[in-house]
Structure formats: structure tokens, C-alpha cells
Amino acid sequence: KQEVTQIPAALSVPEGENLVLNCSFTDSAIYNLQWFRQDPGKGLTSLLLIQSSQREQTSGRLNASLDKSSGRSTLYIAASQPGDSATYLCVRRGNEKLTFGTGTRLTIIP
């Protein structure tokens, strides 16, 4: 069974700190990996998409990396802000279906 695990399940850090969210998947045969954020009661917002041929993607304060050989992806958030508080989901795409990670609930403390 394809699984995507995110560690930690919850994280609280003071504002301004850099942080890393981790995602691991059991099946390295992926097409791409996508990071989403979900705010309470809201839908999913796409943050970054990494193709299987890529190693990383950057958008503003966010940087996502992909290591297929080890089955891992990380999302790096620089200079965290209270507005970054949300649940972050990594989503692995193999063939047509998506496999969702378990999510990390991030709280940035002002």
C-alpha cells in the first residue's frame, strides 16, 4: 500500500524562526510531489510542485526538495510568520491518483 507520512504531526515555533516539515513516501515511483496548505475550514491551496525530474522548487520564503531515492521531501519555511499557521499536506502523485500525507499542523507563535 502506498503511504505518505509527515513528521511531526504538529509543530509550534516562535515567529521569525526557520523550520522544516518532513514528508516520506514508500513508493519512489512518483510523477510529482505537491505541497498544499489548508487553513481551518478552508480548501487546499497549492504551494509548490516538484516534478520527479527535479530536486527542488522555491517560491518566496518556501523551498521544497525531493529525494526520490530515499523517498523523502522537505518543505523549508524561512523567517516564519503568524500567517504561516496552517496544516501542511504533502501529496504524492503516482500515475493518476494522489496519495495524501497525514499532515503537519503548524502554529507560529507571535
Next chain:
Amino acid sequence: DAGVIQSPRHEVTEMGQEVTLRCKPISGHDYLFWYRQTMMRGLELLIYFNNNVPIDDSGMPEDRFSAKMPNASFSTLKIQPSEPRDSAVYFCASSPGQRIMLNYGYTFGSGTRLTVV
């Protein structure tokens, strides 16, 4: 593009009633997915379509659930009769066709929060 549009945003209905959720995918996207999200089970794929044809409905929980995609710009998810355990947020997502899918991810709608009382 307005993105994936779902309606209604919220739905409260009584047990036993029929519920219809609607989705308009992004124009040109060949794939459409219906997901359900609950606290206990997270996000679950219910069914997905390719070029309006249902490809995999193995995630549909029961015969009470049905989904249609009569054309490329519209899909419905129907629950009849509804039960309290169907209460969840239902998301629709779309994605481009297989050949160019590698360059694009998935775009999700804002979801429909269904409460069955």
C-alpha cells in the same frame, strides 16, 4: 481562470434527504476528482473521471453515493438518502490531461461542508 468552483459552500440537511454537490472544473482539465475529508479518515478519494468518463469509483462508500459528469464543465456528487455519518467536507479537484499533467499539479475547489442532522 476562476479555479475549481464548488457549490454550495455549506449544506445542512436532515437525515434521509437527497443531497447534490456540484463542481465546475478548470476549463481544459481532463481529470476531475471527488474527495471527502473527515477528522478521523483525512482525505479520501471517492471517484475520478477522465474526459467525463468515470475511471475509478472504488472509493465510493456505498450505493447511496453516485457521481456524474455529463460534460467537461460540470460534475455532481449525489447522496441519497443522506446519513449523519456522511457529514464531512467534500472537495472537487481537477488536473490537466495525462501528457501535460507532469507540468501541473492538482487544483482543489474550496469544498462543500456537509452536515447531516
